[in-house]
Amino acid sequence: MRRLSVHIVALALVVPGVSYAQLSLISGGGLSISASPALPAPGEVVRLSAESFVADLSRSTIYWYKDASPVGEGGTIEVRTGEAGESETYTAEASNDEGIVATGSITIRPASAEIVWESDALVPPFYRGRALPGPGTRVRAEANVRFKRSDGSFIPPSDIVYSWERNGKELAGVSGRGKSRISVPAPLLFSTDKLSVFAESMDRAYAAEAHALIPSTDTVLVLYLDHPLFGVRYTQALAPETTLAETEATLAAIPYFAEAARPDDSKLLYRWAVNGRVVESDPEEPDRITLSADGSNGFAFLELALEHATNWFEASKSAWQITLSNNVDGLFSDPFRSSQ
Amino acid sequence: MNRTRIIRYIALGIIFVVLIALGIWYATLSGRTASIERLGEARGFGEAIPSFGESIGSTFENIATGISAGQSSPQAGDEGGEPPTLWQASAVPVAGIGFVGSSSPTMRFVEKATGYVFEVDPRSGSVRRLSNTLIPKVQEALIAQSGAILLRYLDDSGRTSTFSGMLATSTDTGPLAGRELPKLISSIAFSPNGSEVFYIVPDGTGAFSGVRARADGTQQKKMISTALSGWKVTWGADGIVLSQRAASGIPGHAYAIAETSGATEPLAGGVPGLLTLPGPRPGEVLYSAASGNTIDTYARAGKNAATLSLPIRTLAEKCAWNPAVVLEILCAAPQTIPPHYLDNWYRGATHTLDVWWRIDAARGTAEQLQSATSEVFGSDPLSGASDVMGPIIDARGEYLAFLDAKDESLWLLRLRP
Numbered sequence: 055m056r057r058l059s060v061h062i063v064a065l066a067l068v069v070p071g072v073s074y075a076q077l078s079l080i081s082g083g084g085l086s087i088s089a090s091p092a093l094p095a096p097g098e099v100v101r102l103s104a105e106s107f108v109a110d111l112s113r114s115t116i117y118w119y120k121d122a123s124p125v126g127e128g129g130t131i132e133v134r135t136g137e138a139g140e141s142e143t144y145t146a147e148a149s150n151d152e153g154i155v156a157t158g159s160i161t162i163r164p165a166s167a168e169i170v171w172e173s174d175a176l177v178p179p180f181y182r183g184r185a186l187p188g189p190g191t192r193v194r195a196e197a198n199v200r201f202k203r204s205d206g207s208f209i210p211p212s213d214i215v216y217s218w219e220r221n222g223k224e225l226a227g228v229s230g231r232g233k234s235r236i237s238v239p240a241p242l243l244f245s246t247d248k249l250s251v252f253a254e255s256m257d258r259a260y261a262a263e264a265h266a267l268i269p270s271t272d273t274v275l276v277l278y279l280d281h282p283l284f285g286v287r288y289t290q291a292l293a294p295e296t297t298l299a300e301t302e303a304t305l306a307a308i309p310y311f312a313e314a315a316r317p318d319d320s321k322l323l324y325r326w327a328v329n330g331r332v333v334e335s336d337p338e339e340p341d342r343i344t345l346s347a348d349g350s351n352g353f354a355f356l357e358l359a360l361e362h363a364t365n366w367f368e369a370s371k372s373a374w375q376i377t378l379s380n381n382v383d384g385l386f387s388d389p390f391r392s393s394q
Numbered sequence: 395m396n397r398t399r400i401i402r403y404i405a406l407g408i409i410f411v412v413l414i415a416l417g418i419w420y421a422t423l424s425g426r427t428a429s430i431e432r433l434g435e436a437r438g439f440g441e442a443i444p445s446f447g448e449s450i451g452s453t454f455e456n457i458a459t460g461i462s463a464g465q466s467s468p469q470a471g472d473e474g475g476e477p478p479t480l481w482q483a484s485a486v487p488v489a490g491i492g493f494v495g496s497s498s499p500t501m502r503f504v505e506k507a508t509g510y511v512f513e514v515d516p517r518s519g520s521v522r523r524l525s526n527t528l529i530p531k532v533q534e535a536l537i538a539q540s541g542a543i544l545l546r547y548l549d550d551s552g553r554t555s556t557f558s559g560m561l562a563t564s565t566d567t568g569p570l571a572g573r574e575l576p577k578l579i580s581s582i583a584f585s586p587n588g589s590e591v592f593y594i595v596p597d598g599t600g601a602f603s604g605v606r607a608r609a610d611g612t613q614q615k616k617m618i619s620t621a622l623s624g625w626k627v628t629w630g631a632d633g634i635v636l637s638q639r640a641a642s643g644i645p646g647h648a649y650a651i652a653e654t655s656g657a658t659e660p661l662a663g664g665v666p667g668l669l670t671l672p673g674p675r676p677g678e679v680l681y682s683a684a685s686g687n688t689i690d691t692y693a694r695a696g697k698n699a700a701t702l703s704l705p706i707r708t709l710a711e712k713c714a715w716n717p718a719v720v721l722e723i724l725c726a727a728p729q730t731i732p733p734h735y736l737d738n739w740y741r742g743a744t745h746t747l748d749v750w751w752r753i754d755a756a757r758g759t760a761e762q763l764q765s766a767t768s769e770v771f772g773s774d775p776l777s778g779a780s781d782v783m784g785p786i787i788d789a790r791g792e793y794l795a796f797l798d799a800k801d802e803s804l805w806l807l808r809l810r811p
Contacts, residue, residue, distance in 0.1 A: 170621075170622060172622045172623070179548060180546065183639055183737060184638065194622060196620065196621035235621040276741050287742070288741075289783075289799050
C-alpha cells in the first residue's frame with residue numbers, strides 16, 4: 055500500500071486531470087477525492103470522501119454526480135462499483151453562497167484479483183483435498199487478475215506487472231512483468247505466511263491487489279489396508295484401534311503433506327515397530343508393512359515413526375492397535391473367507 | 395566279534411535316528427503345506443475361475459454374496475420383482491457410477507477390482523456384466539450419459555493413468571475398446587453429451603494445462619495454463635468449471651471457463667473449504683463452506699439470483715441436482731458433524747450417518763425424505779444410513795445412486811413410485 059500511496063501523490067502532482075483507475079486525484083478544482091478500498095472489485099461498495107486544502111468545506115455543501123447525474127451530497131458517499139471493465143467517473147462539487155468553490159473527480163475501473171495456491175507436498179493419487187504446506191515443502195501460487203478493457207477484452211498476464219510480497223517483504227526476484235506465478239517455501243512450523251500481490255497494467259490504467267494467508271501444516275500419518283484386489287483403501291483409514299478380519303494384511307502408510315513425491319521416496323525414513331520390536335522395512339516398499347496372525351493371537355501394537363533424510367523439521371509418529379482375526383466382523387471382511 | 399556287533403548296533407542306531415528325523419521332517423513339511431493351502435484358500439485361490447462367457451463373473455459374482463451377507467441386496471442377475479426403495483446394487487467396492495440413456499433409467503458402474511463395467515436395471519434389480527477387459531485396481535471411473543467410460547488407475551510405475559473406452563456392444567459381454575489418454579492427468583470430466591473431455595495435465599515446464607479433447611483423446615486443444623494441479627473439473631450447463639481442491643478453513647476459488655476462448659470468470663471465491671456443484675441449467679450452483687466443525691451450504695438459482703443459505707449442513711459432494719425437477723436438489727446431510735470433518739472425510743478417517751433431504755433451491759428450504767426413510771429404515775432413520783459419496787440422479791428423476799464411503803458399495807434409492 056505504501057507503493058500505491060507514492061503512485062497517487064506522484065501522479066496527482068505531475069499529470070493532474072488524467073484519470074487512473076481507482077486512484078484519487080485532484081482534478082484542477084482543489085478538491086481531493088479518495089476511495090476506500092482504493093482498489094475495489096466489481097460490485098463492491100466503495101466509500102468516496104472529499105477533502106480540500108484550498109476551500110473551507112465545513113462552510114460548503116458537497117454535491118456528487120455520476121456522469122452528470124446527481125448521486126448524493128455530503129463529504130462522504132458510498133457507491134457500488136459496476137462490473138469489471140465498466141469505467142465510472144464520480145464528480146464532487148463544493149459550493150457555498152458564492153457559488154462553486156472547488157471540484158474534483160475520480161474514475162473507478164473495478165478489477166478483480168485473487169491468489170490461488172497449493173503445496174507440492176505429498177498427497178496420494180486421486181486425493182480430493184488440497185495439498186497443504188507441510189514442513190520443507192514449497193507453495194505454488196498464482197495471481198489471477200482480470201483487467202477488462204472497455205471493449206470487453208482482457209489484458210493478458212504478460213502485459214501486467216506483478217509485485218509480490220511475503221509477510222510484508224518484497225519478493226523482488228520473482229516480481230515483474232508477466233510474473234503471475236511464484237514458488238515460495240512453506241511457512242515455518244506453527245506460523246502463517248501472508249502472501250500479497252499488487253498487479254498493475256503496463257500503462258498503469260488498471261490496478262488490483264490480493265493477498266492469501268497460508269498456514270503451516272504438520273505431516274499427518276494415516277494407515278490404510280493395501281488390499282490385494284482393490285489396492286489401497288483410501289476411503290477407509292485405520293482407526294487407532296482396528297480389527298481386521300484377515301489373518302494377514304499389508305498396511306500402507308501415507309504421510310500426508312510430507313516433503314516427498316511418493317510415499318516410498320528414499321528420503322522418507324520409516325521406522326516400524328510391532329509389539330515394541332523394531333521391524334526392518336522392505337527397502338522397495340518402506341511405506342508398507344505386512345502383518346500376519348500366524349502363530350500368534352493376532353494382536354499387534356504397531357508404531358510408526360517418520361523422519362526425513364534432509365529435513366530436520368519432519369518428525370511424525372503414530373500408533374495403532376490392530377487385531378487380525380478371521381473370527382470377527384471387522385472393518386474389512388475377507389470376502390473369500392466369509393463366503394465359505 | 396564284539397567289534398562287528400558294535401558296528402551293527404551303531405549302524406542300526408544311525409538308521410533309526412535318520413528314520414526319526416525323516417518322520418519329523420515329513421510331519422513339519424506336511425503341516426506347513428496345509429497352512430499354505432489354508433492361506434491360499436483364504437486369499438481365494440480355491441475359488442472357481444470366473445466364467446467370462448457369462449454375463450456375470452469376476453469379483454462381483456465371486457464375493458458379492460459373502461460381503462453382502464445380512465443385507466437386503468438382490469442377487470446379481472435376478473429378474474425377480476421390484477427391488478426395495480433403497481437397495482444395495484453392489485456390495486463390492488465400486489470405482490464410479492453413471493446413468494446412461496435418457497428413455498428408461500439404466501445405471502452402469504465400474505468394479506474397482508477388475509475395471510469391469512456392469513449394468514443395473516433399477517426397476518427389476520437385475521445386474522449384468524457388460525465388459526471383459528481387465529484393468530485391475532481402478533481408483534476412479536467416470537461414465538457419461540452416452541455410455542463413454544473413463545477408467546483411472548495407477549500404472550506399474552505408480553503414474554496416474556486414464557483409459558478412455560466405449561463398450562463394443564450394450565447387449566452382450568464384450569471388450570471395452572478405447573485408448574489411453576496422457577499420463578498424470580490430475581482431474582478430468584466429460585462434456586455433457588460425453589463426446590469430449592477436459593483435463594488438467596502437466597505441461598512439462600512445471601506448470602499445468604487445461605486441455606479439451608475428443609473423448610478418445612484426439613483433437614487436443616490447450617485451453618488454459620495454470621500453476622496448480624489441484625483442480626476439480628466439472629462440465630455442465632455453465633461450461634467447464636474449475637474448482638480448487640478443498641481443505642477445511644482454507645479459502646478456495648472456482649472459475650467458469652469459456653468453452654471457446656478459454657477466458658476464466660470467477661464463479662465463487664474466498665470461501666473456506668469451498669466445494670461447488672453446478673446445476674443442470676446455467677447459473678445454478680450449490681456450494682458448501684467448511685471450516686473446522688462448521689459446514690454451511692448455499693444455493694443460487696441463477697446467475698443474477700441471490701445466494702440462499704440452506705437449512706442443512708452438508709458438503710456439496712453429498713448432493714445432486716435433480717435434472718427432472720427445476721431447482722430441486724437432493725442432499726445427504728450428516729446427523730452430526732465430526733471434528734475437522736472435511737479433511738478427515740477426504741482421508742477416510744471419519745464417516746457419518748447421513749439422512750436425505752429434498753432442497754428447493756428457489757426458496758432455500760429443505761424437507762427430509764420422510765417417505766423413503768420411513769419405508770426403508772422404519773422408525774430409526776439411521777439404522778441403515780450410509781456415508782454418502784458422489785450421488786447422481788437419472789435424467790427422469792426416478793432414481794438416485796450413490797456410493798457409501800465406508801466400503802465403496804453402491805446403493806440405489808427410488809425417488810418416485
